Amino acid sequence: MLDPILLWSGLVNGLLQGAIYALVALGLTLIYGVLHIINFAHGSLLMLAMYGVFLLFSQFGIDPYAALPIMVVGMFVLGYGLQRGLISRASHGRDENILLVTLGISIVIENLALFFFQGDTRTIDVPYAFDSLEVFGVFIAIPRLIAFAAALLIAGLLWLMIQRSDVGRAIRAVAKEKQGARLVGINVEHIYAVSYGVGIACLGAAACLLMPTYLVYPTVGHAFVLIAFTVVVLGGMGSFPGALLGGLLIGLCESFGGLFLGESFGQIGIFLVFIVVLLFRPSGLLGSRV
Amino acid sequence: MLEISSLRAGYGALEVLRGIDLSISAGEIVAVLGSNGAGKTTLNANISGLYRLFGGSIRFEGEEISKHTPERIVAAGVIHVPEGRRVFPNLTVRENLELGAYRRARARRSANLDRVVATFPRLSERFDQKAGTLSGGEQQMLAIGRGLMAEPRLLILDEPSLGLSPLLVEEMFELIRRLNDDGLSVLLVEQNVVQSLEIADRAYVLENGAIAMQGAAEALIEDEGLRRSYLGLA
Numbered sequence: 395m396l397d398p399i400l401l402w403s404g405l406v407n408g409l410l411q412g413a414i415y416a417l418v419a420l421g422l423t424l425i426y427g428v429l430h431i432i433n434f435a436h437g438s439l440l441m442l443a444m445y446g447v448f449l450l451f452s453q454f455g456i457d458p459y460a461a462l463p464i465m466v467v468g469m470f471v472l473g474y475g476l477q478r479g480l481i482s483r484a485s486h487g488r489d490e491n492i493l494l495v496t497l498g499i500s501i502v503i504e505n506l507a508l509f510f511f512q513g514d515t516r517t518i519d520v521p522y523a524f525d526s527l528e529v530f531g532v533f534i535a536i537p538r539l540i541a542f543a544a545a546l547l548i549a550g551l552l553w554l555m556i557q558r559s560d561v562g563r564a565i566r567a568v569a570k571e572k573q574g575a576r577l578v579g580i581n582v583e584h585i586y587a588v589s590y591g592v593g594i595a596c597l598g599a600a601a602c603l604l605m606p607t608y609l610v611y612p613t614v615g616h617a618f619v620l621i622a623f624t625v626v627v628l629g630g631m632g633s634f635p636g637a638l639l640g641g642l643l644i645g646l647c648e649s650f651g652g653l654f655l656g657e658s659f660g661q662i663g664i665f666l667v668f669i670v671v672l673l674f675r676p677s678g679l680l681g682s683r684v
Numbered sequence: 685m686l687e688i689s690s691l692r693a694g695y696g697a698l699e700v701l702r703g704i705d706l707s708i709s710a711g712e713i714v715a716v717l718g719s720n721g722a723g724k725t726t727l728n729a730n731i732s733g734l735y736r737l738f739g740g741s742i743r744f745e746g747e748e749i750s751k752h753t754p755e756r757i758v759a760a761g762v763i764h765v766p767e768g769r770r771v772f773p774n775l776t777v778r779e780n781l782e783l784g785a786y787r788r789a790r791a792r793r794s795a796n797l798d799r800v801v802a803t804f805p806r807l808s809e810r811f812d813q814k815a816g817t818l819s820g821g822e823q824q825m826l827a828i829g830r831g832l833m834a835e836p837r838l839l840i841l842d843e844p845s846l847g848l849s850p851l852l853v854e855e856m857f858e859l860i861r862r863l864n865d866d867g868l869s870v871l872l873v874e875q876n877v878v879q880s881l882e883i884a885d886r887a888y889v890l891e892n893g894a895i896a897m898q899g900a901a902e903a904l905i906e907d908e909g910l911r912r913s914y915l916g917l918a
Contacts, residue, residue, distance in 0.1 A: 563779050564786060567772040574770030576734060578830065579758030579787025 403532040404653045405646065410538045412645020413545035417600045418618050419625035419637040420549055421593035427632030428569045428589040431492045436622065437615025438500035439594055441507060443469055443601035444610040451518040458520065458605045465598035473594025478587040507612035515611040523606055541603035548599050549638050556634065565589055624668055630681020639679055643667065685710045685869055686838055691740035693730045699738060700726045702893040708838065713860065713870045715880040715901065717914070718890035724873045725767055728842050732764040733757045744838070758787045761837030767846065769827040773816025777807055780815050780826055784833025793833070800829040821852045839863070840871045857883055877914045881905045
């Protein structure tokens with residue numbers, strides 16, 4: 395019989411990790427839901443954002459949490475510009491081209507990172523990195539607790555924006571009915587770029603929440619993006635609550651998988667659950683039936 | 685109000701409209717009639733800026749709008765209710781109507797919402813339902829209601845009676861007449877020749893991308909050629 399403390403710690407760790415996965419996946423699912431493309435640049439843009447947080451800290455002494463507004467705005471602007479200036483221009487509205495363009499962007503960013511930072515792993519030393527809180531016998535690192543709370547808060551705010559604001563309504567309108575959107579005077583290209591920008595801004599936030607306890611290297615995005623793709627498909631492509639639920643679920647799978655099967659086999663748990671869910675719900679947990 | 689001259693338009697290398705002249709004065713209902721493939725929908729898509737014309741000019745209130753983006757044309761007050769309704773299926777009826785005022789008349793959105801609901805009481809029963817769950821007739825009302833939310837100066841209706849039951853078709857034409865009585869200029873594109881001519885002031889008949897006939901509606905309805913080709917009457 396397993397120690398209940400161990401189970402409790404597995405649950406806590408899984409949820410904490412899952413919230414970050416959810417935040418990365420939210421951006422991916424938003425971009426997929428509106429632009430109907432799979433953003434292959436997602437992982438490398440997360441990596442770029444993490445280097446951004448690293449530089450802000452090491453060069454200017456800006457605390458990663460204080461950097462959050464800067465990174466969110468900066469990544470939004472970068473995402474908006476990439477979509478409007480590069481992806482839409484280079485793709486001529488063809489989905490397969492968009493795919494290749496985002497893949498190309500990721501290759502460029504990763505190689506630039508290798509050029510400027512080499513392959514070394516880098517961390518930032520914040521004084522509170524090892525602060526922790528004991529909850530029923532399990533020590534929880536405070537930065538991870540902050541990351542969890544902030545990720546849920548950001549997901550909530552994003553949901554409100556999509557549901558309640560005019561921009562959110564326009565985003566949902568463009569996702570399903572482009573022609574109709576043009577005829578009510580929505581600038582579809584602008585809304586595409588806003589959606590892409592918001593999706594990338596989520597990565598800026600995720601980077602700030604990750605850096606106090608994580609390290610950054612040029613391929614750090616790969617680990618996250620593979621899981622984020624899994625989360626998006628598991629939750630239902632384009633579904634917001636699905637990404638949140640999927641993220642938490644995958645976090646738990648990984649954590650319990652590690653607990654029962656050992657660290658290196660732990661990831662199998664993710665894909666077992668993934669396959670089982672898709673067998674019974676091919677469009678994902680909360681995906682709308684096609 | 686709207687002046688179209690020598691309009692040539694199409695898709696890619698295919699020219700669909702081969703030199704169209706058409707005008708609408710304020711307060712008129714002008715019908716554009718013609719069978720499938722005559723170029724009616726192409727005409728509308730070019731007026732509302734969805735496509736770039738090949739040649740010619742489109743002027744609204746004296747201003748050349750043929751190079752404007754769709755959102756600028758909407759902002760000017762030319763509102764196009766497209767064939768196939770094009771409502772937002774994933775949004776509620778209320779959200780669809782609210783988006784009608786996205787580019788124009790936003791300040792008066794709630795007052796206009798009340799007005800549209802008064803015109804289409806059926807929509808208020810479905811207010812919080814997703815538009816995709818509405819019947820064809822209800823979606824058509826929603827599409828027109830969404831157009832009215834922008835306080836149109838010229839309303840372009842593309843096949844509003846398509847797919848409606850005969851009773852609803854009657855209701856639709858009655859509604860268009862009522863909107864026009866309130867001073868709205870309407871460009872009505874229809875296959876339904878008789879009922880369109882009954883409410884229109886003037887009409888154009890489009891055939892193979894060119895205007896084959898034009899004139900006052902009451903004159904056209906008596907025209908032998910038109911009766912033979914479109915009504916199957918000898």
